[in-house]
Amino acid sequence: MPVSSAPGEAAPSEAAPSLWRLMRRDIVLHGFTVVFVAMWWGYAQLVPAYLLPGPWSVLQRMAQFLTDPTLTVQLMASLGHVATALVLSFLIGGALAVTAHAVPVLRLLIDARLTPFLNAFSGIGWLFLAILWFGINSVTVVFAVTLILTPFTTINIRTGLNELDRDLVELGRSLTRSRLPPIRTLIVPMLVPYGFAALRTGFGVAWKVVLTAELFGGNVGVGYLLNTARQEFDTETIFAVIVFIILFVALTETVLFRPLQRRLDRRYRHG
């Protein structure tokens, strides 16, 4: 294997650099993680535990959570909030986008009035309104998250509909006798990438806001758990919950969404 001189590294021997090059990505990434945890541990020795618990005690708390059903139940509740809000916002956003696409006279109302208004409305504002109207419960949480997500889904689906290739639809129509454009074989596949983009953004945003909503307006869910831990100065639980959330969101992104995106890109890329 020819050793091309990679910039910025001195090669001590023949074999070492190629191994280094092969494993460099993993070495650097895992090395960074190890250094970070070591720094966390070191700093945790210096400050009191209620400010910054060490990585070990956080890990222990996380293990406790895994055996104890509390966190699983709360996590499922949060997941339920996120899923319900996503479905609702897809229904509302989809209805708005399709209406704007199909009925030109309503386009101005939806594109230039309603969507920008929803888009400019504060998430915290929806949350506090919902608390006033529905009290402290899951309806409040789902209502607030749905309304925060709706402009995102509307805009994504609307963009997809705008990008629908007219020529391709025309061609599809000319290949069949049916008057309607072939929805299942043509329109839906063309919309899939935009729907997926809407789902991906929506999922990310939903997780960012659902905890806030649960903390102030919910009586179940991970956000509620965070709130009780905060009131009891239970820093270990706060850290454990945050680490769980990061792991959960990062894993869905890297294990589920990114590979799916790659497959979609391969399958639906055109032009």
Added chain:
Amino acid sequence: MVEPQTARPGAAGLTSHGLAEGAILLFVLLWWSTARGLPAFVLPGPWDVLRTFGTLLVEPSLLIHVGVSFARITAALVLTMALAIGLGLAARASELFSLVLEARILLVLNSFPGVGWAILGVMWFGVSNGTVIFIQVAIVLPFCLIAVLEGFRQIDAELEEMGRSFTRRRWLSFTRVTLPLLAPFLISGLRVATGIAWKIALVAELFGAQTGLGYLLVQAQSNANAAMVFAICLVIVVIVFALDRLLLRPLAQAYSRNQGGTS
């Protein structure tokens, strides 16, 4: 983003304008008639909300909260942009750091719950302006970072090379060539960040701050002052709208024109 299409003059444009404005009017009328049958702490009428909105902008003791939130968010946005550019430059200089930045730092920042930052910030630094700004920076940073990194990826390396060949002074070639090439991405990042900051990062003010719109919201909610909650929402909508239309969109247009290669 769907830009509103300019309505064509003529009957069709007139109808859709009529429908758009009419629907808003109808909505306000509906609101008014529903609110009449309900107590004010559940649904205040449009007139009540408008009056509270007015006092919020006129009464100095209330206006100060709007000003404080505005100042904090502006400071947080400036800091975030500087931080994002700094990190982006470091990632460009070192391939290894870019790996760490994208596969570790950005991934974690992007998955970090905003409330988590708020709780930790208040626990670590107590309640202060600095804490609020820290929380806001932490929430907005991933959005800016994604835009800046994308910008650096898209920059034409040959144009930069050309810039370097004109001068030895790095600073000059950075400010005259790299920064203008990066500008459209910076502005689109700033646009997203401004929206997120006003809509979501205000949560930073809900945890014990004694000033700001978030504090007013908590107060209004505990006094069951629904008109105030509505008015604060309206203030935020107006600010986000005004910033986007009067500042960020013109900036974006100016810079995208600058980029248009055909001239």
